[in-house]
Amino acid sequence: MTEAVSPPEPTILAAPFLEVMSRDGAHPVCDLIGELPFCWAPPQTSSDPLYQEHSHFKAHVELLGPTGLVTSSRVRIGLYGMLPHSEYGLRTHPAEETYIMLAGSAFWKLADAPYQQLFAGQRSHHPSMMPHATRTRDDAFMSIYIWDGDIATDQYRYFGLPDEEHSSG
Numbered sequence: 801m802t803e804a805v806s807p808p809e810p811t812i813l814a815a816p817f818l819e820v821m822s823r824d825g826a827h828p829v830c831d832l833i834g835e836l837p838f839c840w841a842p843p844q845t846s847s848d849p850l851y852q853e854h855s856h857f858k859a860h861v862e863l864l865g866p867t868g869l870v871t872s873s874r875v876r877i878g879l880y881g882m883l884p885h886s887e888y889g890l891r892t893h894p895a896e897e898t899y900i901m902l903a904g905s906a907f908w909k910l911a912d913a914p915y916q917q918l919f920a921g922q923r924s925h926h927p928s929m930m931p932h933a934t935r936t937r938d939d940a941f942m943s944i945y946i947w948d949g950d951i952a953t954d955q956y957r958y959f960g961l962p963d964e965e966h967s968s969g
């Protein structure tokens with residue numbers, strides 16, 4: 801006897817994502833992303849408690865990859881966003897990574913460089929094992945990310961918020 805497995809219930813993106821995705825400067829694909837019945841949820845890249853604590857503000861869908869809507873063992877491509885006034889600290893992983901901003905604005909930090917604000921159409925590229933961090937201010941953002949090379953997550957490490965966050969706003 802076979803039993804049908806029910807697909808997970810789709811979730812609606814939180815309003816701050818939909819707001820930046822409806823702006824004039826957002827990539828046109830945002831209209832489609834907002835309408836499709838994705839199961840948005842924080843990623844489960846790490847079981848580290850600090851990572852979990854710093855994940856509730858994230859919206860994520862893996863489109864192509866080992867756990868994606870379409871299966872691939874060679875690459876991960878997905879959608880990723882963060883709510884306003886959120887901080888996702890420094891992390892490293894073997895995969896080479898590119899984030900392409902689709903809507904809103906985010907601040908990206910690479911290694912020891914200061915945070916740089918990026919808007920729709922801009923990219924943040926992270927070579928393998930380069931520490932990077934992300935934060936938002938008044939706007940949410942939505943992006944598409946690409947993981948290439950070694951896409952396993954067993955060597956992913958999360959280090960928490962950068963030290964400079966304790967001394968300045």
Ligand SMILES: [Fe+2]
Nearest residue numbers: 893897926932
């Ligand atoms: Fe990353």
